[in-house]
Amino acid sequence: MSKIGIFGGTFNPIHNGHIEIARRAKEQFGLCKVIFLTSGNPPHKQNTQILDAKIRHIMVKRAISGIDGFEPCDWEIKRSEPSYTRDALLYFKEIFPKDELFFIIGGDSLRDFDKWYKPQEILKLCTILVYDRKGGTVTSEFAKQVYGGKIDISSSEIRENVKNGLNISDKLPEEVYKFIERNEIYGYVPGFEAKLQTMLTPERFLHSLGVRDMAKELAKIFGADEKKAEIAGLLHDNAKNMSDIYSRCADLEVELDEFEKENPKLVHAPLGAETAKCIFGITDADIINAIRWHTVGRPDMSLLEKIVFVADLTEKGRKFPDAEEIRKIAKKDIDRAVYECVKATVSVNKGRGIAIHPNATKIITKFEKNFK
Ligand SMILES: [Fe+2]
Ligand SMILES: [Fe+2]
Numbered sequence: 001m002s003k004i005g006i007f008g009g010t011f012n013p014i015h016n017g018h019i020e021i022a023r024r025a026k027e028q029f030g031l032c033k034v035i036f037l038t039s040g041n042p043p044h045k046q047n048t049q050i051l052d053a054k055i056r057h058i059m060v061k062r063a064i065s066g067i068d069g070f071e072p073c074d075w076e077i078k079r080s081e082p083s084y085t086r087d088a089l090l091y092f093k094e095i096f097p098k099d100e101l102f103f104i105i106g107g108d109s110l111r112d113f114d115k116w117y118k119p120q121e122i123l124k125l126c127t128i129l130v131y132d133r134k135g136g137t138v139t140s141e142f143a144k145q146v147y148g149g150k151i152d153i154s155s156s157e158i159r160e161n162v163k164n165g166l167n168i169s170d171k172l173p174e175e176v177y178k179f180i181e182r183n184e185i186y187g188y189v190p191g192f193e194a195k196l197q198t199m200l201t202p203e204r205f206l207h208s209l210g211v212r213d214m215a216k217e218l219a220k221i222f223g224a225d226e227k228k229a230e231i232a233g234l235l236h237d238n239a240k241n242m243s244d245i246y247s248r249c250a251d252l253e254v255e256l257d258e259f260e261k262e263n264p265k266l267v268h269a270p271l272g273a274e275t276a277k278c279i280f281g282i283t284d285a286d287i288i289n290a291i292r293w294h295t296v297g298r299p300d301m302s303l304l305e306k307i308v309f310v311a312d313l314t315e316k317g318r319k320f321p322d323a324e325e326i327r328k329i330a331k332k333d334i335d336r337a338v339y340e341c342v343k344a345t346v347s348v349n350k351g352r353g354i355a356i357h358p359n360a361t362k363i364i365t366k367f368e369k370n371f372k
Contacts, residue, residue: 005034017153052277053077084117210315232290239272
């Protein structure tokens with residue numbers, strides 16, 4: 001039987017204090033390993049305080065890479081439903097049926113432990129180790145062991161310092177510090193427009209404003225969330241003028257399909273979905289997907305995805321031959337507009353000898369029986 005530590009947290013971002021808490025737990029209680037369990041996105045809507053889970057987890061992986069006995073776990077961020085500590089412990093109990101589980105938490109979290117989901121069951125599944133950051137102030141009937149020492153680093157302080165341009169390098173593992181700097185995470189974004197303007201050419205910025213307005217108008221007509229449509233429309237091309245796109249994709253673990261790997265012009269969509277998380281703090285999955293799929297679309301797009309896809313081609317600055325006609329259709333029938341946009345793109349690309357993305361063919365097949 002081994003002793004396994006589980007250290008759950010938002011890790012927004014992970015910092016040297018977390019590493020120290022885990023290191024001391026491992027040492028003092030003879031744990032064979034400590035599993036860092038990154039929490040998922042909060043279930044409520046767009047919250048700019050919490051960075052998207054995937055990006056937080058990339059930082060966790062970087063922070064603990066190479067440290068003996070530390071392991072990252074993405075179980076919670078991959079779940080679609082919100083999960084409780086008790087669910088996570090049941091999951092680990094299944095994987096490690098013969099081992100003893102230790103759950104590591106901070107003293108502040110322990111204060112309302114009795115309000116957690118099924119606290120008695122949690123106590124049966126694991127031993128709780130409480131880290132007391134201030135040293136000797138935590139007493140608890142729930143905690144088997146209280147350990148600690150002074151650690152005065154907090155994630156919220158790090159985020160504040162980044163916004164204010166203060167140095168944070170001594171509070172973070174080097175790889176995390178570099179990652180935050182490179183990807184402009186936690187930067188102060190006074191208004192999305194002002195920041196976006198610094199990232200795009202003047203023409204591309206004007207186009208983005210046009211897509212924002214058109215997406216908002218379409219959202220109003222079809223009963224989608226207007227705010228989300230505005231944000232997704234505005235940010236859809238945020239990565240369009242970035243230079244080092246492939247190295248950024250590697251850094252942010254962007255998944256490209258075979259076609260996108262061959263066609264650099266398409267990369268700004270999947271990359272833009274990730275940079276929107278970093279630079280603008282977006283966590284809403286629907287907004288992220290609307291950015292991700294705005295170039296090639298996909299057969300089962302959400303209403304918001306369709307709106308941004310169509311708005312991209314029908315904003316007021318677009319002047320191609322069928323633009324006005326499709327603009328009219330867009331305001332009446334969004335599916336038909338998706339179909340017409342794909343057909344228009346395919347015909348332009350064929351004329352230029354550009355290959356057609358398989359999703360375009362799938363969308364046409366899906367809709368043509370209705371609209372042909
Ligand atoms: Fe685009
Ligand atoms: Fe665009």
